[in-house]
Amino acid sequence: MSTTASDWITTPLTADLLRGALDLERTGNGLLPHRLPAWARAQCPDPQLLMAQSQPSGVRLVFRTRATAVELDTLPTKRVYVGAPPRPDGVYELLVDGRPAGSTCVRGGSTLTIDMSTGTAEHRSGPVGTARFTGLSGEVKDVEIWLPHNETTELVALRTDAPVEPVPDRGRKVWLHHGSSISQGSDAAGPTTTWPALAATLGGVELVNLGLGGSALLDPFTARTMRDTPADVISVKIGINLVNADLMRLRAFGPAVHGFLDTIREGHPDTPLLVISPVLCPIHEDTPGPSAPDLSALSSGQLRFRAAGDPAERALGKLTLRVVREELGRIVRRRATEDPRLHLLDGRALYGEADVAELPLPDGLHPDAATHRLMGERFAALAFAPGGPLGDPAEEGGGVHTR
Template sequence: MHTDNNWTSTPVTAGLLRGALDVEHTEQGVLPHRLPAWARAQNTDGQLAMAESQPSGVRLAFRTRATALELDTRPTKRVYTGVPPRPDGVYELVVDGRPAGRASVAGGNTLTIDMTAGTAEHRPGPAGTLRFDGLSGELKDIEIWLPHNETTELLALRTDAPVEPAPDRGRKVWLHHGSSISHGSDAAGPTTTWPALAASLGGVDLVNLGLAGSALLDPFTARTMRDTAADLISVKIGINVVNADLMRLRAFGPAVHGFLDTVREGHPTTPLLVVSPILCPIHEDTPGPSAPDFSGISTGQLRFRATGDPAERAAGKLTLNVIREELARIVAQRAAEDPHLHHLDGRELYGETDFAELPLPDGLHPDAAAHRRIGERFAKLAFADGGAFADRNGGA
């Protein structure tokens, strides 16, 4: 920790943050959230509580002539019983839009999760300090992207020159909701989750509501999207509904309609793209729930398996193919009266050929290379001429 009196200490406030929808004030700092307090109050699921507090897409953004900076944080590390330790979360420095450094913070709180018993234990731990130096003394725009998969309490920002909030660049805001894949599971870092990469390629500012294990058509998530300013909106629906075995076909269709209706209450003419699931062979024709497969743990590999019976589709159990058909039907029906509603088959982002080349390491989640491919594909399909977001002009 730097103690030079010539350094400037700047309080971390909502004005320095991008991509967070709420900021909780703690005893020592602030904790960014991706769901507002009223939505969190309606949730009783520990998985969602953990996911929304992990700051995927959240970054500090400011302008300064500083040549060095320090950020004190208290991360929360996840420890899974019987599973090899996870690497520390990655912070990425971006200067004037270009990558300029990566670092991690050790220590912090620990959340020990036993997937077999369904329990979680939280233990407090010490704060740590992140440092970037060797920067130019020119006036520049700096972003520090927080770890996409590690809850991060922000305690103090210190620089060797004053800072001011980053100016509004006038870019369109893209609001996206999806599962752990959109959250960034197994991406190399916070700027290369597929939504962050696609946003960079598309020249838009990202608000990422990718919520690991929690893209479950929750009404409070729809209302959050309704109330969030955005010029472009997408929702990626399907895999969590299947691997949680949350609902049957009878409930799924009306729930999708209700979710879209709610979003449209706040954004009646905004380009709205509905994306179906990417290829996931274990659930293409086999219902959930998913369950962890510990058979490869001795070699450090956790995988997932589908535990449903394909015959149960006749009783309305959901598979990815069933969901893709239903989403295509719903969007086609609604698009007759909603010309700003669009559909994208997720297999155009990652399909059979991609799986053959870049298989899902654990059976559910793309690796870092596949994240990059999905992000590049989404940018081409959504932002290029003819795509749902081609003109990047949004409504209210």
């Protein structure tokens, strides 16, 4: 039976229906979830950071209802790269009682056109669209709508054909994670299959994802945000953005890592904390950054990256992924002697040399959907299993987990 206009109930979009966002901004259209608080955003006007943190990776609407039909009006912002193939529309995924129950896209919306050859961007406003799910059972159920991990998404209206109420706390652990675009989701198939989202499902934890594309740069405001965010287990994935942004030299890197961890520990002195070194990325294993778009590939309609640094510059303190892993290992081993809940995971245990031939990085930097799934499964097995660094009970003694 179809739902008529008189059947719809519009429910105000409020914080108690949202998980995974750290700030909610009222806009002229509705509600814009942010993954960094306003005070942190004010400290760094970098357009890449502001775009990444407004893309709601890990953010989901969660409510309890008998509704058989759900509509969510949104205003997405879609990215267009000049000279590159069109990007697929962001995916909205529906879970019912924790199980996949459908997915859809919202057409139209605003666009952000980015010219990678000049570093410029142009925003053009567009219309509101609707994510629609129908044919649900009339039983009481927990409903989750996971928002696109790679599209800034303003929430405009929530409509159902039965009342909704917030889902009570189920007592699951909260996992707070920070990393780069790989952690945000890069080229995952959808928001529930980014590697952190999949690992959270397999590990039975609630995800707060601070994966920030291009912006895992040991920023103090990110560390303070993590310090102040309630969490039962924490992980930080450090390295690739520091190399491909060519942001700092080895002399600055070590103290910056110490400062980042010190700040987190101010708010979470005894929380299990896992430091993850970079996954394998062949272009930057021994060649410093910056990363640069491969203009020859772009001219043929392909988006690929290359390492624009010189391996000889390592002698001047430029960072490579191999250097980052060595330094992180030294730092974590030393700190773990006094911090038994601090652990290290070699990122190559998630994606390493043995995986490159079968699952190469399509653009030279970002894993594809199959690799996200592989990484999520491996992380859950290594980190959340009993005896693992984020498992229950947590392993004591400062573990170091290699390939």
